[in-house]
Amino acid sequence: MLRITQEKFSLFHLMNLSTETLAEKELVWGTPMEPTLSQSCVSTKEKKVGLLECGANGFERIYSPKHNGGKSLPGGHIEYKKRKCPALSMIDRANYSPYGETFFNFPTGRFSNGRVIPDFIAEYAKLPLLQPYLFSGNQQYFNGINFASGGAGALVETNQGLVIGLKTQLTYFKNVKKILRQRHGDKETTNLLSKAVYLINIGFNDYMQENSSLYTHQKYVSMVVGNLTTVIKGIYDLGGRKFGILNQPSMGCFPIIKAYVNGTKLGLKEGGVACCGSGPYKGYFSCGGKREVKDYELCKNPSEYVFFDSVHPTESANSLFDVGNNNYINTTTDNQANYSPYGETFFNFPTGRFSNGRVIPDFIAEYAKLPLIQPYLFPGNQQYVNGINFASAGAGALVETNQGLVIDLKTQLTYFKNVKKILRHRHGDKETTTLLSKAVYLINIGGNDYFQENSSLYTHEKYVSMVVGNLTTVIKGIYDLGGTKFGILNQPSMGCFPTIKAFVNGTKSGSGIEEYSALAKVHNNVLFVELEKLRKHIKGFKYSHFNFFDVSFEVINNPSKFGLKEGGLACCGSGPYKGYYSCGGKREVKDYELCKNPSEYVFFDAVHPTESASRIISQFMWSGNLSISGPYNLKSLFEE
DSSP: OEEOOOOOOOSOEEEEOOSSOSOGGGGGTTSOOBTTTBOEEEESSSTTOEEEEEOTTSSEEEEEGGGTTTOOSTTSEEEEEOSOOOSOTTTTOOOSTTTTTTTTSSOOSOSSSSOOHHHHHHHHTTOOOOOBTTOSSOOOOTTEEEOOOTTOOSSTTTTTTTSOOHHHHHHHHHHHHHHHHHHHHHHHHHHHHHHEEEEEOOSHHHHTSGGGGGSOHHHHHHHHHHHHHHHHHHHHHTTOOEEEEOOOOOGGGSHHHHHHHTOOOOSSHHHHSOSEEBSGGGOBSOTTSOSSSOOOEEOSOGGGOSBSSSSSBOHHHHOOOOOSGGGGSSOOGGGOOOSTTTTTTTTSSOOSOSSSSOOHHHHHHHHTTOOOOOBTTOSSOOOOSSEEBOOOTTOOSSTTTTTTTSOOHHHHHHHHHHHHHHHHHHHHHHHHHHHHHHOEEEEOOOTTGGGSGGGGGSOHHHHHHHHHHHHHHHHHHHHHTTOOEEEEEOOOOGGGSHHHHHHTTOSSTTOOOHHHHHHHHHHHHHHHHHHHHHHHHSTTOEEEEEOHHHHHHHHHHOGGGGTOSEEEEESEEBSGGGOBSOTTSOSSSOOOEEOSOGGGEEESSSSSBOHHHHHHHHHHHHHOOTTTEEEOOHHHHHHO
């Protein structure tokens, strides 16, 4: 696990204001959508009343905040307006299947089977995939940011209240500039914004509005282009100088247009018919079955089509080419978490993290004021300047642990060597040396080794020496490549894990099973000794050794001390203590139960902590005292 604190900027920055790429799930925070009975949206039209909800009678029910403590929430005075409800509950979102499944393996909010145009532009510019502005977590902005909103237009009235209009996107950009100035000063921010390239694709949605027919073509176009040029001038006034602007496509050839006007088919089937939808040319905007028309068909091979749904192109039409490295290797579902209900509390979709939300490195990145770190195997161009994540669920320090199904520790070291080569190629020897020496390397390994059957073939001492020996060899390998600062976790109180208690039919919930914690204790003693040897014999070697065993024991057995309610049972699983590893129903045992509130639990599944528990653990790692995290805690390592 590589963490880099350098804050130098790349020479080229991509700011994207196009209308078709934002992960729209972020847009609906505070505005619940109920596609069955009602739809909700933030209203700015009715004196900022807050929540508009379309009832089953087809009228708008407006909840007035003055009768609800000033909050824009249901429960206040209800007025019925005799105005037709907007049929846009799911139209401007693509955060459901089958969107995204060809490339990302899950819906990301992109209106495509995979990546969209800005993703490829970023790749060609040797930038990482750009995050949406409303993505939660600490944003850095130095590679760019994406303000785009599916369904938005140049005119404020276009899908008003349901999208992020172009002028609001400009306001967001002003906020970004303020943050950059605060972090980096006027001079560096001015230089950064002047070198950025601003991509803009806007107008299509304006011309799909019914009110466009109230004006002559020339008048309506002048309104749209006028708003667009006003925003371009606004970006210029804020420091932007370089713009990439798309004109309007051949809209008459789109399946949605041909379906509604019963037009004729274009030459090739793949060019004139959408991959996903219904009706003539699959031109009804029904892909995914979440909109007004529920029926839809999905083609077998989206890569052969120009259009994925009735409006938006496939990844192939854009060009060609999750979070968790195991999403990208040939393994089993035992070693993957890229399916529901993993990830759904925080990300709203499974990312490959073995949790309901974020995991420990995500919080460490947040405390270090870094963005979420991408997995090494994530497709697309990686920058590595903020760090990279080599971790592989199920991996061990020993090559034999789950061999062929995971990325073992020595292979992860090979990946790091590749990263160093790329950094040297891009930045030169001197800058790369500085970069790697300032990085903090987080390592958590060994637990999976001790769950292997072959561990019983050796004495505890012998097997532990093999595991810790491989770990220290890799630490030396990272040191030889330039790393000097390490954050290392010892083994947790494994005997208290639901999976162990269920497997051995353990005693009362909350009491650890000593036999299964014995290996962990031997490991921790040997690891402590070996780390001290490295500190004494290797120049510049610094480390934070986190006492995971004592902290995990305390959190599991006394959860109320930390604001949690349940430490002995897993949130998701089956069997005693929900200790059968069945969460999601994709593994050997298919039945599972899911708790209502994961945030109250220590364990999400039979082995892995919830986001709440990960946050608690990461806080101890970051700022714990010497008895918990020493001789340095992570905060002091990052500040060194």
